[in-house]
Amino acid sequence: MTDKLITNVEQWFRDRGITTENGVTIVDQYKKMQEEVAELGEAIEILTTCHPMCSAVAEDMCNDIDLELGDVVVVAIGLAKLHGTDIRTCLSKAYAKIEHRKGKLIGGQWVKEEDL
Numbered sequence: 001m002t003d004k005l006i007t008n009v010e011q012w013f014r015d016r017g018i019t020t021e022n023g024v025t026i027v028d029q030y031k032k033m034q035e036e037v038a039e040l041g042e043a044i045e046i047l048t049t050c051h052p053m054c055s056a057v058a059e060d061m062c063n064d065i066d067l068e069l070g071d072v073v074v075v076a077i078g079l080a081k082l083h084g085t086d087i088r089t090c091l092s093k094a095y096a097k098i099e100h101r102k103g104k105l106i107g108g109q110w111v112k113e114e115d116l
């Protein structure tokens with residue numbers, strides 16, 4: 001994710017008036033994020049339940065996951081702006097929180113040490 005791409009997405013929101021000045025709230029954008037996360041979940045569900053014989057279709061499904069995951073990131077960028085911050089700051093804070101985290105991989109999920 002390049003900084004230019006993030007800037008372009010932020011401008012995309014401004015160009016379409018998806019701003020607090022126009023009454024759009026973080027709750028509105030959070031609802032959009034829930035929709036996009038659900039679409040990502042559907043794409044993952046389809047891919048992971050696809051019969052092994054349909055590998056030709058699987059490539060299209062992988063592309064769908066790329067697109068759906070991208071939608072989630074786009075909405076996150078917009079949500080950050082509506083909250084008066086930006087996604088770079090949010091990502092930095094999140095990484096600082098996990099950077100030195102210790103834990104264990106259990107059943108495909110990373111479980112932080114304090115939850116073990």
Ligand SMILES: [Mg+2]
Nearest residue numbers: 036039068071
């Ligand atoms: Mg989508």
